[in-house]
Amino acid sequence: MAQRVVVDPITRIEGHLRIEAEVDANNVIREAYSSGTMVRGIEIIMRGRDPRDAWAITQRSCGVCTTVHSFASIRAVEDALDIKIPKNANLIRNLMLSQQFVHDHIMHFYHLHALDWVDVVNALKADPKETSRIARSLSNWPKTSPAYFADIRNKVKGIVESGQLTIFTNAYWGHPAYKLPAEIDLLAVAHYLEALDAQRDFVKIHTVFGGKNPHPNFLVGGVPYPIDPTSDKALNAERLTIIADAIEKMHAFVYEVYLPDVLAVAPYYKDYAKLGEGLGNFLSWGEFPSDDIRNIQSYLVPRGAIIDRDLSTIHDVDPKAMGEVQEFVKHSWYKYSKGDETGLHPWDGETSLNYTGPKPPYDYLNVEGKYSWLKSPRWQERPMEVGPLARVLLLYASGNTETKQLVQKTLEVLDAPKEALFSTLGRTAARAIETAVYVDAMYGFFKDLIANIKAGDYKIANTEKWDPSTWPKHAKGVGTTEAPRGALGHWVVIDDGKVTNYQQVVPTTWNASPRDHKGQAGAYERSLEGTKLAKPDQPVEILRTIHSFDPCMACAIHMVDANHGVLGTTTVMPSTVVQMVSKANITTEPTLTIGDYRKK
16 A cells, blocks of 8 residues: 655745655655645735836745846846846846855755755764865865864764754754765765855855845846946945955855865765656756847857757747746646636736635645645646756757866766766756856956946946836736746736736746646656655655755745735644655654754
8 A cells, every 4th residue: 555755844945845755665756746835925916016116026035036036027027118238237137146056056055955965963973084185185175174174073063962953953864875974974064064154255246236135136227236436335446356256255165165075975876866857858048148138149058948858959948938838727726717727828827816625734635636836837838847957958958168078077976877967966966067157157247347347338227218107008028037946937017007917937836836737747746756765754865856956935935915914824834744644544643753843
């Protein structure tokens, strides 16, 4: 008889995600189901708003992904009103977005994903001298002395002996699936702690250009920070030096810490080079234009789709094509006016909370009916994976030299064929690979900005269409970007100067979507199929693959309106609970409590 493993909520992510997996007698996952357990409502909040304010509201979808939502929003409005931004604004946006990628990916690897592979408690057994030798063999990073690693080991020992694991909570210490030698565990823990401090330097680019972080300031038509080398209240030589220093520090951390750590850890988990792919379909909207956003050929990251692993063909994609991008709600807690078998393009999208069928609280997911607050986005009615793996595959397929070199080096370290890219391990490696590509690209963006300023070009905004009286009576636009987690699009409809429809299709909605009108599973759901659990009551294997996508449920689902009114009711379980239940006899009694998710 099949059993169901329930993990709710998945921790070390942004937001609330429930995974249910049906396992057979050999503890192999045969079916999996992904459920967002908070109601979506940002689109409702946007109705009737001034479109110039949309970026400030939509960036509150998340406390991590703020910048990318702002970019998508202002690009959507600029597209609707036919606004072309100055070159300086494009370069500054590229710098802010590339910093977001570097910062976000490093944070993800160390603080959200590493504990799936690194046994912190096992690090106490490490020999600091051997850890030092390994560290020095990997890179020229300065913090590699035996005394340094001995100090880190003592700090971890104090945490463990206190009985309060604090930042290292929510993992399965001693689990047989952990395979790293103690010395590499200690190395990774040391860099985990260093990455916490490094973030303070990384965010300076956002604080200079956007005034603060998180939730920097933005502007429809350009950027809000003026350029004036003679003013202490504008972008001047001093602040440009801060930007240059931040880029140098990010570059050093990526090449001396992040990439070496990924390549040090990966060889111990080669089995994950054959697990966790799922769909084989990949989508990217493309990013980092060298000039006008409408010039798709100028993008560093290509726009396109890859189908069935075929890297020989990049399919054109168009976010404005009504038949290409559609969202379905067959298995989502929403209702469409034309029926739930219908797919809607985001410009025609509906976010209706009039659905009155079963929804949380529940004992288990009704997977034959509706079971998630996420919709099911599809491209040409295909489920697609978005994110680092999709972008790296498109960079690779389009012939990007740096990407191909980094991919080849990674495959050599793993002694693996190209097919290993299509996996949990490949997805994790792809995140590091593209981080290196983007941190290198930052030098070019910065160099071009300096050259423009030296040439006397200080323009940072196009103000020609700031007056709403110049706008068309009816307009619609789309703003796309690549968020660290994948393809992000905002679609806006403007009538008489106000937003009449607004839809966000975010990376986690693509990846974490429930089944659609054809019964096709989403990327999370498909990726878990065929995974064997060593200990079903401690399913670290589920966490490894799901975390490789870096879920951001807060972007995909949201809960309150502008007046703090509840848009829907739901019950979020207060602790991470793993349940082993029989399909014939469902129970909510937990067999293992990992920790209180809401405990401060």
